[in-house]
Amino acid sequence: xxxxxxxxxxxxxxxxxxxxxxxxxxxxxxxxxxxxxxxxxxxxxxxxxxxxxxxxxxxxxxxxxxxxxxxxxxxxxxxxxxxxxxxxxxxxxxxxxxxxxxxxxx
Numbered sequence: 001x002x003x004x005x006x007x008x009x010x011x012x013x014x015x016x017x018x019x020x021x022x023x024x025x026x027x028x029x030x031x032x033x034x035x036x037x038x039x040x041x042x043x044x045x046x047x048x049x050x051x052x053x054x055x056x057x058x059x060x061x062x063x064x065x066x067x068x069x070x071x072x073x074x075x076x077x078x079x080x081x082x083x084x085x086x087x088x089x090x091x092x093x094x095x096x097x098x099x100x101x102x103x104x105x106x
Contacts, residue, residue, distance in 0.1 A: 023064030
């Protein structure tokens with residue numbers, strides 16, 4: 001499956017547009033990660049625990065996107081957009097939403 005943020009595939013021709021596909025992942029942050037991230041905010045530096053959660057959420061969202069594209073017969077997804085949001089009480093959950101256009105290209 002070719003996945004790209006561009007609206008075309010260089011060297012390939014889009015033969016059929018199969019519709020918009022999306023993948024979402026919502027993950028809750030662990031209270032211990034929150035505490036250590038708060039300390040990290042005070043003393044500076046990167047929060048590896050939050051980075052890992054973000055990477056995991058993005059991976060899940062892209063897997064879901066690819067699965068949905070496969071179901072409609074696509075071999076590529078173009079125009080991918082990735083959005084990140086915090087939701088829930090005090091932003092306690094992380095949401096990653098990935099959207100693109102499923103296409104069949106040759």
